[in-house]
Amino acid sequence: MKVVVLGVGNTLLTDEAIGVRAVEALQQRYLLPPEVNVIDGGTAGMELLESLEDLDQLIIVDCVRVGQPPATVIRRIDDEVPAFFRTKISPHQLGISDVLAALRLRERFPKRLALIGIQPKDLETGIELTPEVAATMPKVLALVVEELARVGVKVVEKA
Amino acid sequence: MSKRVTIDPVTRIEGHLRVDVEVEGGKVKKAWSSGQMWRGVENILIGRDPRDAWAITQRICGVCTTVHAIASVRAVENALKLEIPVNAQYIRNLIMLAHAIHDHIVHFYHLSALDWVDVVSATQADPAKAASLAQSLSSWSGNSVQEFKKVQDKIKGFVASGQLGIFTNGYWGHPAMKLPPEVNLLAVVHYLQALEVQRYANKIVTVLGSKSPHIQNVAVGGVANPLALDSQSVLTVERLLAVKEWIDKLDDFVKNVYLVDVAAIGAFYADWTTHGRGIVDYLSVPDVPLDGKGTQFSMPGGHIANGDVSTFKAITSFDDKYFADGVTEAVKHSWYDYSSGNDKSLHPYQGETTPKYTDFQDDGKYSWLKSPSFYGKPMQVGPLAHVLTMFAAGHEPTKKYTTAALDLVSNIAKTKVGIDALHSTIGRHAARAVRCAVVQDELVKQWDLLLANMGKGDLKTFNRPVFPKGEQMGVGFHEAPRGVLSHWVVIKDGKIKNYQCVVPSTWNAAPRNEKDAPGAYEACLVGNPIADPEKPLEVLRTVHSFDPCIACAIHVMDEEHTEIVKVKAA
Numbered sequence: 001m002k003v004v005v006l007g008v009g010n011t012l013l014t015d016e017a018i019g020v021r022a023v024e025a026l027q028q029r030y031l032l033p034p035e036v037n038v039i040d041g042g043t044a045g046m047e048l049l050e051s052l053e054d055l056d057q058l059i060i061v062d063c064v065r066v067g068q069p070p071a072t073v074i075r076r077i078d079d080e081v082p083a084f085f086r087t088k089i090s091p092h093q094l095g096i097s098d099v100l101a102a103l104r105l106r107e108r109f110p111k112r113l114a115l116i117g118i119q120p121k122d123l124e125t126g127i128e129l130t131p132e133v134a135a136t137m138p139k140v141l142a143l144v145v146e147e148l149a150r151v152g153v154k155v156v157e158k159a
Numbered sequence: 160m161s162k163r164v165t166i167d168p169v170t171r172i173e174g175h176l177r178v179d180v181e182v183e184g185g186k187v188k189k190a191w192s193s194g195q196m197w198r199g200v201e202n203i204l205i206g207r208d209p210r211d212a213w214a215i216t217q218r219i220c221g222v223c224t225t226v227h228a229i230a231s232v233r234a235v236e237n238a239l240k241l242e243i244p245v246n247a248q249y250i251r252n253l254i255m256l257a258h259a260i261h262d263h264i265v266h267f268y269h270l271s272a273l274d275w276v277d278v279v280s281a282t283q284a285d286p287a288k289a290a291s292l293a294q295s296l297s298s299w300s301g302n303s304v305q306e307f308k309k310v311q312d313k314i315k316g317f318v319a320s321g322q323l324g325i326f327t328n329g330y331w332g333h334p335a336m337k338l339p340p341e342v343n344l345l346a347v348v349h350y351l352q353a354l355e356v357q358r359y360a361n362k363i364v365t366v367l368g369s370k371s372p373h374i375q376n377v378a379v380g381g382v383a384n385p386l387a388l389d390s391q392s393v394l395t396v397e398r399l400l401a402v403k404e405w406i407d408k409l410d411d412f413v414k415n416v417y418l419v420d421v422a423a424i425g426a427f428y429a430d431w432t433t434h435g436r437g438i439v440d441y442l443s444v445p446d447v448p449l450d451g452k453g454t455q456f457s458m459p460g461g462h463i464a465n466g467d468v469s470t471f472k473a474i475t476s477f478d479d480k481y482f483a484d485g486v487t488e489a490v491k492h493s494w495y496d497y498s499s500g501n502d503k504s505l506h507p508y509q510g511e512t513t514p515k516y517t518d519f520q521d522d523g524k525y526s527w528l529k530s531p532s533f534y535g536k537p538m539q540v541g542p543l544a545h546v547l548t549m550f551a552a553g554h555e556p557t558k559k560y561t562t563a564a565l566d567l568v569s570n571i572a573k574t575k576v577g578i579d580a581l582h583s584t585i586g587r588h589a590a591r592a593v594r595c596a597v598v599q600d601e602l603v604k605q606w607d608l609l610l611a612n613m614g615k616g617d618l619k620t621f622n623r624p625v626f627p628k629g630e631q632m633g634v635g636f637h638e639a640p641r642g643v644l645s646h647w648v649v650i651k652d653g654k655i656k657n658y659q660c661v662v663p664s665t666w667n668a669a670p671r672n673e674k675d676a677p678g679a680y681e682a683c684l685v686g687n688p689i690a691d692p693e694k695p696l697e698v699l700r701t702v703h704s705f706d707p708c709i710a711c712a713i714h715v716m717d718e719e720h721t722e723i724v725k726v727k728a729a
Contacts, residue, residue: 011218012200042218044372046265050358098269102354105313127203127215 001035003057003153004110005144006048008041008096015070015120015133019061022116022140029141030155036148041096048099057151058110059144060096064117071132072119073139075147081113114147116140161188164692176668176707178680179519180698182689187698190677190684192668193519194528201512204658209235209650210379210624216646216660217373225258225364226639227646227660228377233453234646235379237477238633239626242451244619247381249609250394252447252457253402254367254374255637256602260409261360262640262706263542263595264417267588268353271703274696275424276338276346279331282315284340293345296423296567299415301352310348330696335688338427346424349416356412359405366398381621386613399610406602413599421592422564425585426571435584435701437683439466441544442533442666444474444482444645446638447601449608453477457601459552460545460638462533466582471551483634486645486661488529489673495529504532504673507647508632510659526670530678531661539679540642540666541705543581543590549597550578560596564589584683587704626653639663641706667705680705 007023009016023038032038041048052058060081066074103109118140121130128134145155161183181189200219204212213231217224229251236243286307293302330336338346361371367384368374376383384394425431441463445456454476461473474482487504490497496515497505505511517524530537538544549557561578568576568589581590629652636645642663649657669678677685680702687697 012203012215040373042224042373044224046269046354046357047261047361047364047372049354050361105317105351106354125200125203 001151001153002055003036003059003148003151004039004052004055005036005059005061005148006039006041006052006096007061008043009063010043012125012127014122014124014126014128015118015130016063016123017127017129018063018118018120018133018136018140021129021134022061022137022144025137026141026144029158030145031158032155033153036153036155045096045099046102048096049102052099052103052110053106053108055110057112057114057147059114059116059147061116061140061144062096062118063120063123064115066117066119068119070119070121070130071136073136073143074115074117074119075143076115076117078113081115112151114150116143116147162692164689164695164698176702178684178698178702180684180687180689180695182692185688185690187684187687187689190681191521191525192528192670192678192680192702193526194665194668195526201510201658201660204655207655208653209238209626209648209655212646212648212655212658213377213379219660219662223262223639223641223644223662224373225254225368226637226644228374229255230635230637230639230644230646230660231648232377232379233477233635233637234633234648235624235635235650236633237635238631238648238650239379239624241380241622241624243381243622244617245449245451246386246609246612246617246620248448248451248453249605249612250367250382250384250620251377252605253602253609254364254376256447256598256605257360257363257367257406257409259598259640260413260595260602261357261364263591263598264353264357264360264412266640266706267417267421267591268350270706271588271700272346272350272424274330274700274703275336275428276350277331277333277336277343278314278347279318280336280338280340281343281347282311282318282340284311284344286311286344289341289344289348292341293348297415297419299411299419301348301416307344307348310351311344314347330694333694333696334690335696335700338424342423342427346420349420352416353412356409359408362405363402366402367394378621380624381619384620386618386620388613388618396610396613399606403606406599406606410599410603413595418560418564418592418596419567421588422567423571425589426568426576428585429572429574429576431585431700432576432580432583434687434697435587435683435704436582437681437685438537438539438677438679439582440464440533440536440538441466441547442538442540442643443545443548444636444638444643445476447605448477457604458545458597458638459549459554460643461548461552462538463544463547463551466547466579468547468551468578471548473552477634477636482636485533486531487535488531488659488661488665490524490529491673491675492524492670493526493529494524502673504530504535507634507645507659507661508649508657510647510657512659528665528669530669530672531666532672532676535674537669537672537676537678537682538643538666539683540663541587541591542594542640542642543587544642545638546590546593546597547581554597556597556600557593560593564593584687584701584704591706626650628652630656642666664705664707668707680707
């Protein structure tokens with residue numbers, strides 16, 4: 001079993017940091033079994049390719065723009081996830097979407113895919129989350145834990 | 160009648176780089192390059208501990224993480240006049256060089272090759288002919304007929320299913336696409352192989368930097384890698400031997416695939432040696448320091464005026480006054496306000512980052528990027544600048560690989576192609592491949608130096624910084640994959656008082672400066688052909704040849720499907 005929880009986002013742009021902050025919190029609050037690899041992906045692209053190959057499950061936590069009120073938390077699973085990326089894949093700039101496309105091209109795509117997305121309130125320059133988005137943390141973590149359970153990975157909260 | 164074409168975004172993410180061109184008679188007459196997002200990251204740093212700046216600045220950009228970390232610690236060390244252990248230089252050098260190789264390979268194959276290579280045409284190729292062509296050019300083991308056939312079948316499957324995946328949104332069938340189907344197939348095969356190979360470069364960064372994509376091992380005063388000849392928990396000889404294995408795998412690909420492909424593709428686009436010349440004042444900085452102070456470098460750098468290598472003036476140390484005194488930034492055409500007036504430029508130590516947004520004004524302010532100058536003139540920076548300045552400095556490996564690349568192009572094109580051809584759109588790609596080969600050799604050399612020094616019993620990697628009372632100023636520069644990067648720091652009583660980053664894409668993508676002189680993109684676009692204003696592939700070719708990188712700072716995903724390239728032809 002190989003699972004990755006990947007937090008992505010730019011930590012200098014206020015709520016864009018939520019994905020990174022969430023995976024940090026996950027590691028602080030939970031005891032994770034060795035098959036779970038937690039990655040702070042920042043705004044990286046192809047550097048992530050190797051860590052994401054041949055996974056049983058990939059859980060991405062990211063700031064998303066879905067036309068919902070700020071601090072809305074959404075979950076998309078498996079086939080629903082690439083819909084996010086459909087028009088974002090281009091030969092001209094690489095990001096997570098392109099890494100997923102490259103995994104597909106190399107036939108090393110994750111068996112299961114989940115995206116936990118958080119609608120931002122503020123994307124100005126700044127290194128603190130807005131209180132509204134910071135308050136979504138328990139919900140975001142609960143969803144990650146639920147997704148892990150979906151592939152039979154049990155995690156325990158640290159004492 | 161002239162026609163205005165707006166390309167926004169030029170890169171994947173909306174709102175970062177916008178290019179406007181005025182087209183007349185099938186050619187670009189005037190161009191504007193506009194950064195569409197306010198950074199202001201520098202303001203976050205004010206008041207912070209200078210030892211933390213590198214960790215914050217490496218988050219500026221997703222592609223260039225390590226380069227900002229390196230420039231930042233160098234700036235603080237320069238301010239403190241702090242020498243670092245030579246092992247720390249070697250380890251930083253290895254990280255930088257491996258990162259550069261990663262960056263150059265990914266840029267060519269995954270970010271820009273598809274401006275020149277038609278994926279759909281590759282499905283029409285004769286795989287046996289394509290493989291035989293590839294074998295005639297190089298000894299690379301991945302050039303078998305079976306491999307070519309396998310990749311072609313895969314691409315055919317993607318095309319048939321209507322899911323081109325990573326290849327969506329290419330300008331397939333565009334009249335400016337000139338490669339025969341076999342060369343297209345060759346490039347697509349190597350595109351896929353490059354995905355595999357780039358991982359080795361990244362592994363090197365990960366092992367030495369303790370983590371990827373954001374390295375953890377850098378510190379003001381050196382690196383945090385404890386070195387050991389035997390212990391398990393630190394950077395051991397055993398781990399370094401693994402690094403050497405990856406270095407060797409990269410070597411094969413860089414020299415037998417990347418350099419060869421660029422020459423082969425370039426030979427079919429000989430007309431592009433006459434487009435994209437623009438600014439031929441070049442600036443680079445020396446890098447790969449060999450001593451703790453930064454007074455000796457393995458790769459030279461400096462300035463060339465008017466494209467004439469005989470005018471070369473070297474930059475020679477981390478304390479070089481010629482460099483530090485020459486850099487200024489203007490905001491006459493940028494959405495900022497200087498307290499002393501916008502008609503003058505400011506030195507980065509006195510730099511100000513006060514936003515003042517207006518609309519896009521052709522003759523006024525139109526960009527969030529400032530406009531840097533070197534002694535009052537805009538510069539072109541990047542691999543072309545670096546290769547030309549190293550060539551001018553008589554750097555042997557640079558001369559060797561430049562000559563080899565030009566000879567190969569000449570053979571394939573059956574006409575003599577000289578170094579002047581490099582001042583062009585396709586020349587920037589060639590120079591990047593040459594630089595990659597030079598960097599590759601350097602990687603081997605730095606590995607040897609580190610092992611030899613450890614063998615002498617020197618395992619020191621860190622000198623503790625001391626922050627005196629009062630004010631200190633320092634600059635840290637780095638010849639990054641996209642060119643000259645400099646961080647400028649003013650420290651007061653141990654805290655950051657001012658911080659400015661002058662990044663490579665600011666030099667190249669800059670708007671007009673205080674004297675209305677255009678930036679490198681703007682100048683290089685003038686005269687570019689445009690076959691079809693609705694599909695301005697030629698503009699993208701020239702801009703992408705610089706490896707633009709102001710698009711990676713933000714990447715909010717978007718379910719409301721927006722178009723990748725909005726072309727407004729008005």
